[in-house]
Amino acid sequence: MLPNTHLKYTLIDGGEDLVVLTIKEVAELTGITAPTLRYYEKEGLLPHVKRNETGKRLYDDEDLSWISFVTALRATGMPIAQIQKYVYLYKEGDSTIAERKMMMLHHKKEIEKSIRELYFNLDKINYKLALYDVIESQIERTNIKI
Amino acid sequence: MLPNTHLKYTLIDGGEDLVVLTIKEVAELTGITAPTLRYYEKEGLLPHVKRNETGKRLYDDEDLSWISFVTALRATGMPIAQIQKYVYLYKEGDSTIAERKMMMLHHKKEIEKSIRELYFNLDKINYKLALYDVIESQIERTNIKI
DNA sequence: ATAAAAGATAAAGTTCACTTGAAGTCAAGG
DNA sequence: CCTTGACTTCAAGTGAACTTTATCTTTTAT
Numbered sequence: 279m280l281p282n283t284h285l286k287y288t289l290i291d292g293g294e295d296l297v298v299l300t301i302k303e304v305a306e307l308t309g310i311t312a313p314t315l316r317y318y319e320k321e322g323l324l325p326h327v328k329r330n331e332t333g334k335r336l337y338d339d340e341d342l343s344w345i346s347f348v349t350a351l352r353a354t355g356m357p358i359a360q361i362q363k364y365v366y367l368y369k370e371g372d373s374t375i376a377e378r379k380m381m382m383l384h385h386k387k388e389i390e391k392s393i394r395e396l397y398f399n400l401d402k403i404n405y406k407l408a409l410y411d412v413i414e415s416q417i418e419r420t421n422i423k424i
Numbered sequence: 425m426l427p428n429t430h431l432k433y434t435l436i437d438g439g440e441d442l443v444v445l446t447i448k449e450v451a452e453l454t455g456i457t458a459p460t461l462r463y464y465e466k467e468g469l470l471p472h473v474k475r476n477e478t479g480k481r482l483y484d485d486e487d488l489s490w491i492s493f494v495t496a497l498r499a500t501g502m503p504i505a506q507i508q509k510y511v512y513l514y515k516e517g518d519s520t521i522a523e524r525k526m527m528m529l530h531h532k533k534e535i536e537k538s539i540r541e542l543y544f545n546l547d548k549i550n551y552k553l554a555l556y557d558v559i560e561s562q563i564e565r566t567n568i569k570i
Numbered sequence: 571a572t573a574a575a576a577g578a579t580a581a582a583g584t585t586c587a588c589t590t591g592a593a594g595t596c597a598a599g600g
Numbered sequence: 601c602c603t604t605g606a607c608t609t610c611a612a613g614t615g616a617a618c619t620t621t622a623t624c625t626t627t628t629a630t
Binding site: 346347350351353354375378379382383385386389390392393395396397399400402403404406407410413414 | 492493496497499500521524525528529531532535536538539541542543545546548549550552553556559560
């Protein structure tokens with residue numbers, strides 16, 4: 279028996295054992311559904327996800343990093359198309375580092391703008407809540423029961 | 425000639441002059457397109473928008489307040505359906521004040537959660553940017569030209 | 571050995587929030 | 601007068617991001 283053949287998801291790669299996960303395990307781990315993982319991959323958001331001999335996806339550490347990164351970009355409102363472009367540049371290699379950095383700088387500014395706008399609008403909600411507090415204290419003072 | 429008949433958009437209401445705006449003017453003022461204003465009204469997000477004799481919309485101060493409020497709710501991610509519910513409760517009258525306040529408190533918490541999540545993901549982007557800085561300084565040290 | 575579970579692809583469907591188009595009415599300017 | 605532009609309604613269309621369905625293959629468990 280060859281070493282590690284009893285371990286379902288272990289590959290030998292340059293003498294280094296790499297644990298790989300099935301799509302189901304990644305879905306449970308990340309909270310992203312399997313269909314969405316397949317969709318992201320099809321759209322080119324997840325480069326170099328490997329397959330086993332029969333075509334089933336196997337996710338390694340690097341894939342998990344990509345998923346985490348893509349999730350952060352999505353959660354901060356970056357459109358799929360822009361992430362697509364970023365991954366395309368990444369695949370182009372080191373000559374695109376400057377452009378990728380620019381994209382991230384720009385996105386950082388966008389996130390900061392979103393945060394500022396949320397605070398601004400939160401103020402309006404807080405003002406509304408303050409009005410409700412005034413109404414409540416008026417009701418108390420006048421002894422009106424609801 | 426009756427007073428004010430030369431002013432297109434002025435009504436006399438309880439001795440008080442109220443300036444009212446056309447949908448086009450409101451669109452320019454708020455940045456919300458006329459179709460969206462109609463859509464919001466149709467969906468019940470804007471109560472008591474008046475019309476002139478021929479059915480054209482006329483927006484007064486109170487309508488502008490509602491638009492501003494609805495805009496703040498939308499910009500902070502409240503779905504149309506929930507704003508609908510809020511306006512429905514508003515129309516029900518004072519007996520729904522407690523529930524409306526609860527909705528706003530809950531929404532405030534959601535906004536605060538969104539802000540926390542944005543900061544959390546902004547950290548990841550900043551980490552990525554830091555990596556790019558490291559790469560750049562490496563390039564400088566080794567005198568590699570791109 | 572075989573039934574059930576898990577994975578694959580491709581295409582169609584869903585949801586949300588608008589946006590656009592079609593067709594008609596109304597007011598102002600040349 | 602009559603054309604132009606701003607309004608109206610209602611219905612259909614759009615785009616983004618998934619999600620679901622159908623059909624087929626592979627793996628796992630009894």
